[in-house]
Each structure stands twice: as structure tokens, then as C-alpha cells.
Amino acid sequence: MKQLSLLILILWMTWASAMAADPVSRIAAVVNDDIITTYQLEQALQKHLATQDKAPSPAQLGAVRRELLSRLIEETLVKQRIATLKLTVSEEEIETAILDVQKQNKLTREDLEQAVRNQGLSFSIYRENLRQQILRYKLISADVRSKVDITEQEIVEYYRAHLEEYRSPAKIELSALSFPLAAKSDQFQREAVVVTAKEAAGRLRDGEPLETVAATLRDDYAASSLNLGAMVFSEMSPEFTAALESVAEGDYSDPVQSGNAVFILKVDGREPGRLRPFEAAKGEIYQMISDQKTDAQLKEWTRGLKRQAFIDVRL
Secondary structure, eight states: OHHHHHHHHHHHHHHHHHHHHOSSOOEEEEETTEEEEHHHHHHHHHHHHTTOSSOOOHHHHHHHHHHHHHHHHHHHHHHHHHHHHTOOOOHHHHHHHHHHHHHHHTOOHHHHHHHHHHTTOOHHHHHHHHHHHHHHHHHHHHHTGGGOOOOHHHHHHHHHHTGGGGBOOOEEEEEEEEEEOOTTOOHHHHHHHHHHHHHHHHHHHTTOOHHHHHHHHHHHHOOEEEEEEEEEGGGSOHHHHHHHTTOOTTOBOOOEEOSSEEEEEEEEEEEOOOBOOHHHHHHHHHHHHHHHHHHHHHHHHHHHHHHHSOEEEOO
16 A cells, blocks of 8 residues: 555646646547546545555556546546536436435435545545436437337347246245264264164154154253254255155154254145246346446447547547
8 A cells, every 4th residue: 555655746746747847637538528637537546545555567558548548538528418418407406316215225315425525535526426317317318228129029038038037936835853963973872863863763663753752862862953944955965865765745854963963854834936926027027138238338339429529648
């Protein structure tokens, strides 16, 4: 961080000395009727460097500066396009956006204002940032989203190609008879528990209630009956999955060791994975395809703005 702080200081001193010698900042680029100054570029660079953990190499610094200049050119073109379309944002729209932020984050106005101050911003600057975001959203809606076309067939084809993404996982309802294994138990003690568990499994299959069997083995083996509830089959331990593979509903598994215990598992019920109906997934799929197409269209739109503009980079 000391290297980074020193680099930022040197950049600032370099700019300051240049400005002292020449009070007029140099032109970094001309974009139609607007200019981007070297001062604006250095400001953007310093903000970027302040977010980095280490100082970039000279080659990296040059690449970062070129990327930042490209972004400043794009921002200038966006502002010009907004002016051309005469897009505006009312105070009511800004207030609605602020209320949405409060609602989504469960904040009072005082909480939000404090959060903004914690970021080193005044609330008036925060409002202005919101205004610019809304303007950009309106511009994208007018110039980009309005040209995005999504057919019903596209949505259907996506749904059919990604059916597993819309299928809920299979679940299994379990109860169990558990025999804990002492951490320092030897092989003989463990085998004794397994033998007892096998005998208990036979009693359970003969119709003895699980709680009754657990009660008769509680004192000698600390056995207990458990209600494990509904479990996602694919998320169970490999030992449980293998033990339950051929167990029918209402039946018991053979004893299985998992962790520091031996279990006899009872299948109380099975719930197969259910496919989410197309109509229920349709809106979500539409939005996803829309976002993908909008991103692609936005990149092409940005390239189009640059092609149609007069841009003279002077660095």
C-alpha cells in the first residue's frame, strides 16, 4: 500500500507541477463537440489506483490509462445521446428510486443517509448519481431494449434444453435408529455395536416400533430414535445414499456407519423431483434471455456510437 500511496502522490505532484507551469489542462480526446482533458483522465486514474492493492507496472499503467480514456469517451457519447433525445429525470422519479433502495435494504432515510456518508459522499451527490443512473436506464430502454426481440419459440426452446434446471431435487423422508460410537472405541467394540444393530434391524423388520427397540437398547448402547425429516437425496452422505438405494417406502436399511455412529434408516416417504411448469418458469426465462440480448445489443450500440462520432484521441 505504501508503494501505491507513493505512486498516487507522484501522479498528483506531476499533475500539479504541470498545471503550475501551464494552467490550461491538455486535451486528451475530442468527442464530437466535447473534449476530455488530461486532468479528467488523471482523476479517473487516481480513483482507479486507490481501489488496487498494489501499484501497476509502467506497461500496466499505460493499459489502464487507455482503458479509462475509452470509458470516458463512451460516457461522453452517452451524455451526448441523452441530450439529443432530450431525456430528463424528475425529482419524483429520484425520490421513488430512493424509496426503492430503502425498501430493498430495509433502511430508514436516516440509515441510508448515514450509509452514503460512510462512503464519503454527500446525499446531494448520491441523488445526482441516481439521476445519472436513471437517465442511462432510460437511454438503454429507448435505444437498446426497444430493439431486443424475444419470441415465444425462443423461450420454449430454452426451457426444453434446460429441463433439469427447472426440476426440484428428489427428496426422501427418513427416521433412524442411531448407535453412537465412542471416539476411543476399539475394533472389537465397534463390531459389537454392528452386531447389535443387525439384530435391531431384524426386530424392526418384524414389526417392532422403532421407539420400542431404541428404548430397550438405550442403557447398554445409548441407542436413540431420530426423525431426520426430508433430505435431498443427492445431498446425503455416500454411505446413506448407497444404503437406501433399494429400500422401499416403509422399509429399513441394513446398518450403515456414517461419521461416529451406526444407523438403521427407515424410509418414511419419497418425493420425486418435480418439473417446474413452463408457465411458472416463462417470466424468469424471458428476463434471462432479455438480459443476454441486451448485453450483446449494448456492446454493438456502443460500437455504433463510436463509429458515427468524431473522435480524436490526442495522447
